[in-house]
Amino acid sequence: VAFSLGAQAAEEFPAKDKTITIVVPFAAGGPTDRVARDLAEALRKPLGATVVVDNTAGAGSSIGAARVARAAPDGYTILLNHIAMSTMPALYRKLAFSVPNDFEYLGMINDVPMTLIGRPTLPANNYKELVTWINQNKGKINLGNAGLGAASHLCGLMFQSALQVDMTAVPYKGTAPAITDLIGGQIDLLCDQTTNTTPQIEGKKVKAFAVTTPKRLTTPALKDLPTLAESGLKDFNVSIWHGLYAPKGTPAAVVTKINEALKVALKDPEFIKKQEGLGAVVITDKRVEPAEHKKFVQAEIDKWGAVIKAAGQYAD
Ligand code: MLT
Numbered sequence: 001v002a003f004s005l006g007a008q009a010a011e012e013f014p015a016k017d018k019t020i021t022i023v024v025p026f027a028a029g030g031p032t033d034r035v036a037r038d039l040a041e042a043l044r045k046p047l048g049a050t051v052v053v054d055n056t057a058g059a060g061s062s063i064g065a066a067r068v069a070r071a072a073p074d075g076y077t078i079l080l081n082h083i084a085m086s087t088m089p090a091l092y093r094k095l096a097f098s099v100p101n102d103f104e105y106l107g108m109i110n111d112v113p114m115t116l117i118g119r120p121t122l123p124a125n126n127y128k129e130l131v132t133w134i135n136q137n138k139g140k141i142n143l144g145n146a147g148l149g150a151a152s153h154l155c156g157l158m159f160q161s162a163l164q165v166d167m168t169a170v171p172y173k174g175t176a177p178a179i180t181d182l183i184g185g186q187i188d189l190l191c192d193q194t195t196n197t198t199p200q201i202e203g204k205k206v207k208a209f210a211v212t213t214p215k216r217l218t219t220p221a222l223k224d225l226p227t228l229a230e231s232g233l234k235d236f237n238v239s240i241w242h243g244l245y246a247p248k249g250t251p252a253a254v255v256t257k258i259n260e261a262l263k264v265a266l267k268d269p270e271f272i273k274k275q276e277g278l279g280a281v282v283i284t285d286k287r288v289e290p291a292e293h294k295k296f297v298q299a300e301i302d303k304w305g306a307v308i309k310a311a312g313q314y315a316d
Contacts, residue, residue, distance in 0.1 A: 013074075013257055014048065019052055019076065020049050020076055023055075023077060024056070025055075027176050031192065031196040032242070035195060039262075058173055059092075066095075068245060069103065069248070075255075079103070082240050082242045085099050091308060092148070108244075110242050113194050115192060116210045117200070118206065118209060134163065141165075141188050142167065143156050143168065143188065145178065146171070152178065153171075162233040175196050194279030198277075199278075214229055246258070255290060
């Protein structure tokens with residue numbers, strides 16, 4: 001009976017009276033939350049269901065990811081996370097779940113560039129002056145991040161090892177609280193995704209020094225920012241991909257339904273406009289397919305695992 005009920009529920013997914021929860025493993029108001037809320041909006045119609053966003057923050061997204069890994073595999077609790085899925089395995093010796101095996105892959109969403117930004121009172125007005133200031137203030141620099149494994153942590157790690165300068169990491173539950181402290185001058189630097197930093201850069205609330213992608217960005221507020229690569233950090237290339245995940249064991253019929261709805265959402269002009277206005281690039285390649293999504297995550301685990309080990313970084 002249980003099996004047939006399961007099969008029937010999968011066929012009928014989503015049930016009219018049930019809500020689909022997208023778990024965001026960072027604080028509300030940050031870049032991951034931004035993508036989730038925009039996507040939830042675009043998923044409602046194709047899914048024909050109520051879609052809500054719920055934040056379970058902490059430990060670089062591992063707390064939120066663990067919540068979904070152990071949720072009922074019925075498609076009503078799914079995870080939206082980013083590159084942290086591929087960095088946590090190298091950073092956390094003990095995780096309450098394993099990547100890639102403890103999840104079903106629902107498809108990828110977008111690629112988001114990062115910006116290196118500073119507090120408004122920082123006495124440097126371009127990347128060159130920033131490097132001078134960094135070298136004059138070794139041992140006294142506070143670099144915000146959203147916890148070990150976060151995109152901001154990974155970018156900060158890459159930046160410090162490229163400059164061969166150690167900074168004090170100041171972890172937050174997301175880069176929304178981190179950027180608030182940066183604007184207030186409590187921390188000096190932050191490497192954060194354009195989905196969060198674009199409005200602050202436009203509003204001149206922070207100093208913007210560079211972008212982390214190989215090519216400059218076209219977003220009006222960001223187009224004059226040099227890349228770190230052209231500023232001397234050869235090959236510096238960090239772009240943050242986001243995907244959707246369900247607990248292992250979620251029926252294939254449910255995975256397919258959510259993936260089909262995601263493909264419609266990614267073509268939604270409203271969604272694309274919102275994302276592109278914040279410098280994000282909506283996925284149009286095969287990484288939207290569950291099998292390719294899983295393959296990509298595994299390749300990224302191998303890639304970033306090597307970088308993290310080379311930098312001698314472990315969380316605990
Ligand atoms: C990160 O730095 O990993 C995330 O962008 C943090 C967030 O979404 O708040």
